[in-house]
Amino acid sequence: MHFRPSSAPIWGNCSGSVVALNEALDRYHPRTVEGTAAHKVGETLLNALKSFGMMPPAESFHGKTCPETGLIIDDEMIEGANIYAADVQRIVAERGGELLVECPIECPQIDANNNGTLDAALVNLNAGFIVLWDYKHGHAEVSPLSLQFVNYAAGLINKYGIDGHAEQHITIELRVVQPFCYQNDGPVQSWRGKLSDLRGYTNQLAAKAYEAHNNPTLTSGAHCYHCPALWRCPAVKNHVYKLLDHAKNPPEMDEMNGEALAIELSLLETAERLAKARRSAIEDLIIERVKGGDASIPLRLESKPGRLKWDDPKTAIKLGRMLGADFDKCEPITPTQAIGKFPDLEEVIRKKATKSASLKLVKSNETIGAKAFGKTEN
Numbered sequence: 179m180h181f182r183p184s185s186a187p188i189w190g191n192c193s194g195s196v197v198a199l200n201e202a203l204d205r206y207h208p209r210t211v212e213g214t215a216a217h218k219v220g221e222t223l224l225n226a227l228k229s230f231g232m233m234p235p236a237e238s239f240h241g242k243t244c245p246e247t248g249l250i251i252d253d254e255m256i257e258g259a260n261i262y263a264a265d266v267q268r269i270v271a272e273r274g275g276e277l278l279v280e281c282p283i284e285c286p287q288i289d290a291n292n293n294g295t296l297d298a299a300l301v302n303l304n305a306g307f308i309v310l311w312d313y314k315h316g317h318a319e320v321s322p323l324s325l326q327f328v329n330y331a332a333g334l335i336n337k338y339g340i341d342g343h344a345e346q347h348i349t350i351e352l353r354v355v356q357p358f359c360y361q362n363d364g365p366v367q368s369w370r371g372k373l374s375d376l377r378g379y380t381n382q383l384a385a386k387a388y389e390a391h392n393n394p395t396l397t398s399g400a401h402c403y404h405c406p407a408l409w410r411c412p413a414v415k416n417h418v419y420k421l422l423d424h425a426k427n428p429p430e431m432d433e434m435n436g437e438a439l440a441i442e443l444s445l446l447e448t449a450e451r452l453a454k455a456r457r458s459a460i461e462d463l464i465i466e467r468v469k470g471g472d473a474s475i476p477l478r479l480e481s482k483p484g485r486l487k488w489d490d491p492k493t494a495i496k497l498g499r500m501l502g503a504d505f506d507k508c509e510p511i512t513p514t515q516a517i518g519k520f521p522d523l524e525e526v527i528r529k530k531a532t533k534s535a536s537l538k539l540v541k542s543n544e545t546i547g548a549k550a551f552g553k554t555e556n
């Protein structure tokens with residue numbers, strides 16, 4: 179049984195998921211494979227930074243083949259790697275320390291088979307700090323205070339032999355780089371605290387690993403969203419069907435106070451997200467089986483025409499010129515992408531851009547005001 183830090187947010191909440199997670203190790207997902215290619219570019223840049231104190235331009239990898247994935251490195255991968263490497267480079271220059279890149283870690287304090295590879299870390303125990311990075315190529319918002327980071331931090335505690343007393347004096351900063359998550363204010367979100375603040379979460383991981391060996395239990399919740407067992411898991415099925423039963427009930431006439439309304443909203447959001455994710459996973463499976471000729475499924479595939487796309491953009495621009503028209507749609511990169519490229523110029527860039535605002539419900543202890551007055555766990 180292998181406990182990977184990258185899936186700690188799942189098995190750290192559901193000990194019954196470990197077998198499914200191990201089976202799903204080699205599943206292909208396009209966004210994951212693109213993320214691996216972007217990671218590889220970032221890794222090469224950071225290894226150069228570590229060895230020579232400087233990085234080659236990421237653009238020099240454009241059009242090359244990533245040997246690990248077979249993918250051609252494209253603009254998006256370059257952009258993601260640039261934002262990630264620039265953030266690491268800036269913090270290394272500001273604070274100094276030992277830079278770890280794609281570093282293997284082991285966490286025997288959680289489980290004998292809990293090991294993996296962290297993206298990057300800056301360790302300076304003399305100055306009393308550790309910075310950890312994780313690159314996410316996907317669009318989904320990921321909190322920097324996640325069990326994945328907790329697991330990597332546990333790996334560093336083991337690697338450097340940091341004891342419980344020292345943990346209280348070492349500051350840890352968790353930085354998640356998400357260049358393509360457009361819900362966030364910027365491409366990097368961070369959390370900072372003392373290493374000892376993570377101890378409760380480390381204990382949670384150890385408890386779930388123990389449970390996975392001795393009494394694996396399915397526990398559904400928001401963590402199921404990324405679980406490969408989502409489509410066949412009875413716990414999620416019950417969770418979603420309970421929501422449907424609830425929806426069929428006659429409306430309740432009793433008054434709900436503010437707290438009850440907030441709890442109801444949170445329950446419905448989780449159930450709605452899970453129902454959507456389960457539907458999408460089941461649809462993918464049906465498509466795969468219908469394509470494979472499974473006649474037991476009473477559904478058929480029909481192709482729908484997509485949008486017209488140029489085969490070769492350069493030829494399209496030439497065609498436009500021949501017709502006396504400009505087919506070249508030149509658009510600047512987004513302000514967030516510009517900040518990622520030039521973090522020192524963030525203030526200047528923000529002055530030249532406007533952020534549209536919409537109303538969003540957030541927990542009271544997570545409002546900007548509460549954060550400013552320290553009434554939050556982060």
Ligand code: SF4
Nearest residue numbers: 192195397402405411
């Ligand atoms: S879908 Fe949820 S409950 Fe089911 S195995 Fe995965 S994490 Fe556990």
